[in-house]
Amino acid sequence: MSHSVLFSAAWMGGALVSFVAMAVAGRELSAELGTFQILGIRSLIGLLLISAILSRDGWQQLSVRNIKIHFVRNLAHFCGQFGWFYAIAFIPLAAVFAIEFTVPIWTAVFAAFLLTERITLVRILAIMLGIFGVLLILQPGSAVVHPAAFVMLGGAVAYGLSHVLTKKLSARDSSPCILFYMMLIQLPLGLLPAAFNWVTPTATHWPWLIVVGITGLTAHYCIVRALSLADATLVIPMDFLRLPLIALVGYAFYNEHIDGYFAAGAGLIILANLINVFWAHKRERRVSKG
Numbered sequence: 001m002s003h004s005v006l007f008s009a010a011w012m013g014g015a016l017v018s019f020v021a022m023a024v025a026g027r028e029l030s031a032e033l034g035t036f037q038i039l040g041i042r043s044l045i046g047l048l049l050i051s052a053i054l055s056r057d058g059w060q061q062l063s064v065r066n067i068k069i070h071f072v073r074n075l076a077h078f079c080g081q082f083g084w085f086y087a088i089a090f091i092p093l094a095a096v097f098a099i100e101f102t103v104p105i106w107t108a109v110f111a112a113f114l115l116t117e118r119i120t121l122v123r124i125l126a127i128m129l130g131i132f133g134v135l136l137i138l139q140p141g142s143a144v145v146h147p148a149a150f151v152m153l154g155g156a157v158a159y160g161l162s163h164v165l166t167k168k169l170s171a172r173d174s175s176p177c178i179l180f181y182m183m184l185i186q187l188p189l190g191l192l193p194a195a196f197n198w199v200t201p202t203a204t205h206w207p208w209l210i211v212v213g214i215t216g217l218t219a220h221y222c223i224v225r226a227l228s229l230a231d232a233t234l235v236i237p238m239d240f241l242r243l244p245l246i247a248l249v250g251y252a253f254y255n256e257h258i259d260g261y262f263a264a265g266a267g268l269i270i271l272a273n274l275i276n277v278f279w280a281h282k283r284e285r286r287v288s289k290g
Contacts, residue, residue, distance in 0.1 A: 008230035011222045012238045018219035019242055020249055023093050025211040027254070030089035033205065034197050038085055038212065039078070040190025041201070045213025047183035054176055061174045062181075070178075073165035074185040076158045081186075083155015090148035092256040094247035098137055098266040099152045101243070104273055105130040106160025114164050122279045130272035136265030175224075179217070237277065240270050 029038050054061065087096045105127050111117040119127075138149050169178055201209060223239070243266055250256035 004229045008226045009238065011226035011229065015219050015222035015226065015239070016242055016245060018215040018222060019097075020246055021211055022215040022219065023088055023096070023246060024249065024253070025208040025215070026085050026088045027093065029205060029208050029212070030085070033199050033201070034194060035082055035086045035089070036190050037194035037198065038190075038209070039081055040187060040192075040194045041209050042212045042216060043183045043187040043190055045210065046179070046216060047187060049213070049217060050176060050179045050183055054180060057176065061177045063173060063177060066169060066172050067181075069165055069169055070181040071185060073162055073169060074182050075189070076165065077162035077182065078186045078189045080155045080159035080162055083152045083158065087148040087152035087155070091146050091152070092247075092258065093250040093254070094243060094256065094258055094266070095137060095149060095262065096152055097243050097246045098262070098269060099134060099149065099156055100159070101240070101266075101269045101273060102130050102134055102153070102156045103159045103163065104276055106157045107163045108160075108276070110161050110164040111167075115168070120279075123276060126272040126276040126279075129268050129275070133265040133268030133272065136261050136268065139261060237274060240273070243270070 026038065084096065084100065087099075108117075108119065108123050108127065112119045134153065138153070166178065226238075247256075247258055
């Protein structure tokens with residue numbers, strides 16, 4: 001195994017730890033703080049961090065020529081984050097992560113309409129498998145399904161739209177510019193509603209809030225570094241390790257159990273994503289050779 005693959009695996013390990021830490025911190029905070037307040041303070045911490053980076057690398061990276069796309073993108077991203085943090089308070093952590101893995105499916109759907117990307121038979125198969133997996137997890141009609149699961153599903157759809165708009169912006173603006181506007185625009189979206197039910201954070205809250213604020217940036221940074229060192233077909237499947245890892249954390253710390261329906265549904269969602277990833281990789285290799 002090459003050094004680049006080992007380093008890529010190490011960066012993905014950092015991403016996995018970041019995602020799990022964020023979920024645990026969100027669960028701990030949700031017992032006393034509202035979702036809007038968590039997101040508002042998270043954006044404030046993130047804004048301070050990205051401002052420090054821009055102070056070092058140069059504020060000239062900021063541009064307002066795509067500000068309308070930034071607003072739409074961050075409204076969608078905020079809805080996705082709200083669904084994620086809201087669901088963490090009510091349903092098993094593994095269920096939140098499993099539903100989140102449907103994001104590539106919704107991204108493909110939005111990309112077909114907004115970026116005019118073709119939806120092939122392979123992608124249709126992946127989408128159908130992913131939707132069937134969600135149905136197995138949610139079990140519509142079951143008396144025990146929590147509404148937060150559907151809120152998370154709505155959040156996953158919103159994340160899909162956000163990813164497509166991020167792809168559109170990445171060709172025009174730098175990553176620090178995108179992150180700066182993300183934190184700046186989402187700050188009032190969280191803090192203004194939170195003002196109506198504000199809880200002054202205590203000394204026990206701040207360590208968790210700092211974890212939420214930092215891991216939101218480190219998780220995505222680690223994934224970017226991993227992708228720069230190894231092929232996406234190696235890196236992306238490693239991200240699916242989040243699911244068994246968070247299931248173990250949920251079982252060990254919150255006594256959360258998973259049933260056969262959840263396992264089957266999560267397996268179908270992962271299979272759908274793997275089909276999508278490997279088909280995209282095969283198509284790219286065919287195009288590069290042609």
